[in-house]
Amino acid sequence: MNHEPASSTAAPRRRAGRPRSVVLDRELIARAALKLVAAGGYSTLTMSALAKSLSVSPSALYNHVESKQEIMQWIQEIVMDGVDSTVFETLPLDEALMAWAVTYRDIFAGHAPLIPLIAVLPVSGSPRTLEMYEKVAAGFTRAGWKQEDIIPAIVALESFIFGSALDATAPLDIFDPGENTGNIPNFEGALEAQRATGRHSADAAFHAGLRAIVNGLLATSRTT
């Protein structure tokens, strides 16, 4: 992971404008947006706040960006770059999948608003995401998987990861039945027993689920 600035479209060269100290470009905007998000969450990421943080007027951003969505995509690429997919080159498939999934979920738990976007976004716009897929696919191939089973396995894992990342942002007491108690003995019993373990239910669920899905996938995999 961790690439250079990597602007797929050549960065605009200093040309003109006002007595500006710097000229906006993709990298600058994306970094500023990420900083804003890091400081105050996604609700503080507005075009005017972003512009202000760059000492520029909101409309100036539109010389470099088509829409706010595009900025979200830039952020997504940077964030995705934090996912460690080198593990597929060093670990056996099952361990690599587990390690990869853990970092993947942890990172996107802090960027939940990106998830509905990513799930629907063509990968063609994100070279780094493609690189990640390549490394994962290589891991499956090396383990002898049938080619046609690889994409579904990756997508299934990602679905679980994204769902778990969303879940990780839920409040701790999300399952508290409140006043609606009485008719739900099995659920309440399970809830109490889970509570007694002292574990975060989201974490317990993610790890149990991850083990299950990885084992399950490997158990049913047909090799070439």
Add this chain to the structure above:
Amino acid sequence: MNHEPASSTAAPRRRAGRPRSVVLDRELIARAALKLVAAGGYSTLTMSALAKSLSVSPSALYNHVESKQEIMQWIQEIVMDGVDSTVFETLPLDEALMAWAVTYRDIFAGHAPLIPLIAVLPVSGSPRTLEMYEKVAAGFTRAGWKQEDIIPAIVALESFIFGSALDATAPLDIFDPGENTGNIPNFEGALEAQRATGRHSADAAFHAGLRAIVNGLLATSRTT
């Protein structure tokens, strides 16, 4: 599934107003909202469109609703009611989980914008959701599961289901690498092989993943 009107707070009785034909109430608003969504998707669900569909001014809605979010929660309850969780009373656990998960995903694939909401919403506000959890928990209990493992298993399954529902809304060609071809032989090979099967990759992934996670959970389950 399928309950009566079920307004937890008593419905406001006809009291006064204008020469209105009907008085707004929770059920009426929720149904109108759902109808709007069914007709034009979530982007068409605005407070003024909703008000117009009820022949009322937007501000009138706020006599019955705290916020648009609350309307979304009402919709969520109705939608959740469509998930069939009676299967746990008739089928063995593994089959019941599969059947339940399939309807769960299919239904929420048509209501993706609800997912980020649900994942974070306290269940205390939704009696029907609690009822569903009770049925699922009962299924696990009946199969002899350790109580403390039940909640994590349910949460893991739900995470996978929600992630898959989001994924189901993605465009068919989401994985098309576009111009970024060349350095990704393993991924492209896997993609081509998957394409050749003629299956929707989202569907293939969901079914493969579901089988894997259910088998994996049952394989590692410790019973009482």
Add this chain to the structure above:
DNA sequence: GTTCTAAATGAATGACGTTCATTTACTAGA
């Protein structure tokens, strides 16, 4: 008939994201 009150009104507000005509100031070519 007077009072009480739930409900509806419509005008106004304040965030947003986004557009556009206009201006600014650097660069390249004559």
Add this chain to the structure above:
DNA sequence: TCTAGTAAATGAACGTCATTCATTTAGAAC
């Protein structure tokens, strides 16, 4: 050195939202 040409920034709009609020309306209760 002068002159276009042009990337970039400006600020004043817009349109679309959700939401608020003072005011009005008209049944119900006594």
